[in-house]
Amino acid sequence: MxxxxxxxxxxxxxxxxxxxxxxxxxxxxxxxxxxxxxxxxxxxxxxxxxxxxxxxxxxxxxxxxxxxxxxxxxxxxxxxxxxxxxxxxxxxxxxxxxxxxxxxxxxxxxxxxxxxxxxxxxxxxxxxxxxxxxxxxxxxxxxxxxxxxxxxxxxxxxxxxxxxxxxxxxxxxxxxxxxxxxxxxxxxxxxxxxxxxxxxxxxxxxxxxxxxxxxxxxxxxxxxxxxxxxxxxxxxxGMWDPHTAYFSPRTSENFNINMSLSLEGIGAVLQGDNEYTKVVRLVPGGPASKQGQLQPADRIVSVAQEGEKPVNVIGWRLDEVVDLIRGPRDSVVTLEVVPASATDETITKSISIRRDEVKLEEQSASKNTIEFERNGETYTVGVITIPTFYADFRAMQAGDPNYKSTTRDVRKLIAELQQEGVDGLVIDLRNNGGGALHEANDLVGLFIDTGPTVQIRNSNNEVQVLNDDDASVAYDGPLVVLTNRMSASASEIFAGAIQDYGRGLVVGSQTFGKGTVQAVRPLNHGQLKITQSKFYRVSGGSTQHKGVIPDIEIPSRIDKTRIGEDALDHALPWDQIEAVPHTRYFDFSDIIEELRKRHEDRFAKSPDFRLLQQEIDFLEEQRQRETVSLNLDERTTQQEQIERTRLTIANARRELRGEEPFESLDELEDWQDQQAADLGSTDEELDFVIREGGHIMADMLELDKRMVSILAPRQIAAQAEVRQ
Structure with missing residues (x-):
């Protein structure tokens, strides 16, 4: 932020x-x-x-x-x-x-x-x-x-x-x-x-x-x-913290447009990583995000323009790599990368991405519904996916009454889902890297009456508290928030506030832990981006370093040792300040252990989860390898074993979807290339995670019927603490 x-x-x-x-x-x-x-x-x-x-x-x-x-x-x-x-x-x-x-x-x-x-x-x-x-x-x-x-x-x-x-x-x-x-x-x-x-x-x-x-x-x-x-x-x-950095005059130009490559680019945030250029995150709705193959922590080896030979960019300056990746809209750029999952920098793959602009509407919140039956009862759960915290500042400043923003869009989606009669709501913040701070503040306000949402402490130990002053509530039913390691900054503020208020459960994996605020200050030569403040939850704990720990954890493929604030050298530590008075709408302590037990029992029987766990174990096994053989026969044997495992996992996933298995790894890779050529047909997200959020919602309703009217006025009066 x-x-x-x-x-x-x-x-x-x-x-x-x-x-x-x-x-x-x-x-x-x-x-x-x-x-x-x-x-x-x-x-x-x-x-x-x-x-x-x-x-x-x-x-x-x-x-x-x-x-x-x-x-x-x-x-x-x-x-x-x-x-x-x-x-x-x-x-x-x-x-x-x-x-x-x-x-x-x-x-x-x-x-x-x-x-x-x-x-x-x-x-x-x-x-x-x-x-x-x-x-x-x-x-x-x-x-x-x-x-x-x-x-x-x-x-x-x-x-x-x-x-x-x-x-x-x-x-x-x-x-x-x-x-x-x-x-x-x-x-x-x-x-x-x-x-x-x-x-x-x-x-x-x-x-x-x-x-x-x-x-x-x-x-x-x-x-x-x-x-x-x-x-x-x-x-x-970098001795002060990993987000404090000097930008040369040339690099400053790229930072001023967020180095997002979103204007006639691929929609990826990049940074230097020793000799390599590394992908930090993908811009939601951007070409790389929709194409689906480029991942955070991938390292770029070469860049090729359409119809030209690749240009090796190892050792290049970041600004020059950025310039090479940018290009005319609708043109294709091919990146050769060392995948984040690779155990060896000699293992690379090529990814072709069609350049385009990242449009605001493609970053917008969207909704869906899922239905399932349990114990003879049908549940309908609304799902709202929020890729980023956005606001159309130009339209806002121009006085456009219909300007787009995360909070305004989510409010409309909630109203539509309520008309559909949903029993609960899942907010999906996976891979949401943050965005506009005031939108995170306002979004919390859709689910609570009034109260503080986040604290910001500066280097003088002065604390500013952001509040939701709007007493209206858009949604007062049961709530689940999905997070993963790539949920950062504003996402962590929202998830942390929902958790502190007891307004809903956070489900998924530990978030990134980006809890600091930077300011850009001009120098006589370039700019200095310097950390000046730190975020704290209303309960007093910082989101820095530790992030938000989910109430119910779901494992992730993402390597936490390489991605996340606690994986960065000299990251500011977690600490806490005094909590600010806030309402505790519901105490999950009486039911959380049973919720976890039901979740674990479901996952133990779930073929989707077993497959995910198998893939995680395989990736972890590869990461644990410290050496690789230089003997051709031994290396061939190792490679064949890895390829068999990859093919087995891919075919098991296709079987779950009722699709024909691949006969060889070449066939799998050809299929992946075809998917990459069609931005609209990328591999589906792990839908069973969203469905699991819905099942947890149903568990909440079954275990405590008070969740149906969690924000009824009489309960608010009984549970609200004395406000400042």
Missing amino acids: TIPEKTSVHRSPHKAGKTGVFIALTIALLLSTPFAVQANAVEPESYTPVAPTIDQARANILIARQLQFTHFRDMGISDELSGDVFDAYLNYLDGQRVYLTARDVQALDKVKSRLGSALKTGQLQPGFDIYNLVQKRIIERLRFALKTLDEGIENLDFSSNDSILLDRSEADWEPDKEALDALWVKRIKNAVLAQRLNGTDDEAITETLKRRYEGQLKRAYQARSEDAFQAYMNAFT
Whole structure:
């Protein structure tokens, strides 16, 4: 959730005039700084080291001051911070520890403890020296890889019992160049094996790998001062929290349109992830969301325009990848990605998406009904799906009485469902990444009388309480809210309020945990997005880090170790403040255990759930693998086992739908490609989760008949607490 500020506020003991003099004096000393880092090898002749500019030094000083005096987290710049910045910076530049040697890292140790003091005063040279050394090593490694390919991949030995570590982020640095050579031979063998097992011939494999390494090499030679500065500043700002970030002037342009690619794009929010560009989330109603194959945490390897060869984008700047993915409406862009579920970065798939605009009406709330019989009684449950919290601000400001917004649309849908005589209501917030804060506040108001909805605390410990002051209630019946790991920000505010008020049950999986508010502040060079506030529920607990814990949990395919606030480095912790008085409409404590038992009994008998659990177990087993064999026979056996499992799960799902099974994995993948070509025929969502929400609703009605009139005036009077 980002709330832009109109003005930039600096809480600082220095006056503006003194600050300007201080910056000028500091910058004058930059070129004589004694922080130079010596490389151990001769610098490649064609690489030109990048150097900091005066504008970047000035921006660095401003960033340091804003972090210390205006960030929500009260933290100074210390020697301990220096080491953390150093580690984060190396992790960004060489996160898999495949470029630098232990000897290189040891040579850099001399500046490790002094980065903090240098960053305070705009002395950027040590960070740039580190960046230049890594670029040199990248060039050396890529040259070695290309030389190995030139010697012929047929000369690589795939009969040994070698294996390779899949994740080297915690591995020891290789001691020297010779050890790195051996590691890179293994990396190349792994990439070759992955493509051979997919049926690619050696000539095509060589061409693909050469194109990949040559593209990365070209980028390394084209390194710019701004690349080093942005990487260094983000290692620095990331110490405060993962949502505080520096945007270069070019990146700022993309941020100002939310980097959503929604204008003649694919509708995906992207971010840099070491050498890769990673998908953060999909824009509801956008081409990628409707196409159905691109997923959060997928990493982009290459981008191909229609009828053209793919362009490898590993190592590219985020803004350049964004530019490449954008294009004319109705044109097709093909992304080669490492899927979030892949155990190995050599495993990729291609996804073709037709570019289009994301229209507001395609993000709108929608309704449906489900019916089922239990114990001779028929239940009708209304389902309202809310992809995002939206509002047509332009129409609102223009005075259009029919402007669209989440709350207005949901109110109409509720009225229509009530006319249909629904017994209960399910609000589906799965994959809803948030949106307009005031819409979350207003939406809560549709289900309660009046009262607080969320608390916002700033860095001065001042607390603002948002309230619903409208006494009207759109719906007073039983309510279930569905969430998953991708439900974030405004979704968490709504779900948390419904839970705190005892207004309904939250069902699904733990939400994302995005409970902070950022402001964008201009600098002399680029912008700083800085965390300034934190959300708290009316019960006092923060939505930050912990998110909303469901009353009844349903497992999810999403890997919680990779997606979610608690998976991010330096995320602000969960905490709590004083609760604000609020009505507790219903106490579920007497029936919650029975509700859970009935849910578990149903799922134990449900073929849909057993299939989901089988898929989750399979994915978890793949994630737990730490190494992969480089022996062709052993790797073939592993691959065949994985393919059999994938095919078995896919066919079991088709059998549940009464469809013919696939005879081979190729047939399954061909079908998936056909589905991708038709945006209207993507694989269905797990409807049994929505139906389970309906069954829980029926359980609530059966176990406590008071739920039928939960908001009757006499009950409100009896249950309401004293308000402030």
